[in-house]
Amino acid sequence: MIRVDNLTMRFGGIRAIDDCSLNFAAGRITGLIGPNGAGKSTLFDVVAGGLVPTAGTVRLEGEDVTRLPAFARYRRGLHRTFQIAREFARLTVRENLMVAARGQSGEALAAALFKPGHVREEERAHRERACEVMDFLALTPLADAPAGTLSGGQKKLLELGRALMSPARIILLDEIGAGVNPTLLAQIAGHIRMLNEEGMTFAVIEHDMDFIAGLCDPVIVMAEGRVLVQGPMAEVRADRAVVEAYFGSAA
Ligand code: ADP
Ligand code: MG
Secondary structure: OEEEEEEEEEEOOEEEEEEEEEEEOOOOEEEEEOOOOOOHHHHHHHHHOOOOOOEEEEEEOOEEOOOOOHHHHHHOOEEEOOOOOOOOOOOEHHHHHHHHHHOOOOOOHHHHHHOOHHHHHHHHHHHHHHHHHHHHOOOHHHOOOEHHHOOHHHHHHHHHHHHHOOOOOEEEEEOOOOOOOHHHHHHHHHHHHHHHHOOOEEEEEOOOHHHHHHHOEOEEEEEOOEEEEEEOHHHHHHOHHHHHHHHOOOO
């Protein structure tokens, strides 16, 4: 579904991504792990269109999208979440979901003000979809709560919900589990698995190895902007280079 070839992303003297090639296969939940600074979030930025790489190509279902803006990739079904959730604190959970859906329709001001039929129709569709998404994520009791009052874990759920409001067929999740309690994390894993069974493709950056082990196949280990190893979690865990990347050569 996503394929990057010989990707390099330089920031001044730093090579955040260094001649990296990998792919996220359709129908899979691919795990992306590696020490801090390995280039994982930067890779997501380049794949989603937030950054234009110094060199290399990004393909989405075979199409070269390296120079396509983020919104064009979004319309083609690619959605990413951010390590720091970007919800609107004063809007309610329901409003946050509806805004996420609206982001894509390129709504003109005049249309928003005068609400011709098709705009009203679209708004009703978004409202219905928001209800379904809240049901699915068990967020319905929080529908009218301002997003700023949610717990860290609930914000992550909302972040996933915003992805589900988009026309996504592949979702890139950047540390959706960070700061989330184990119960909620298990719930999030369940949601991801269920969505995957319905055909959604995922790429997941996460530090929690049990979360990755229970969810992802294959797992790609990045270090210093490159792919160190990839394969099923059991193989990756046993790999000497991986152990060294995480714990230093003393291990
Ligand atoms: P990870 O997500 O694996 O922890 P990042 O992709 O965030 O790693 O960072 C990879 C490297 O690129 C780090 O050395 C980081 O400091 C650097 N980096 C990331 N974004 C920028 C930026 N916008 N400007 C300069 N350096 C950056
Ligand atoms: Mg990161």
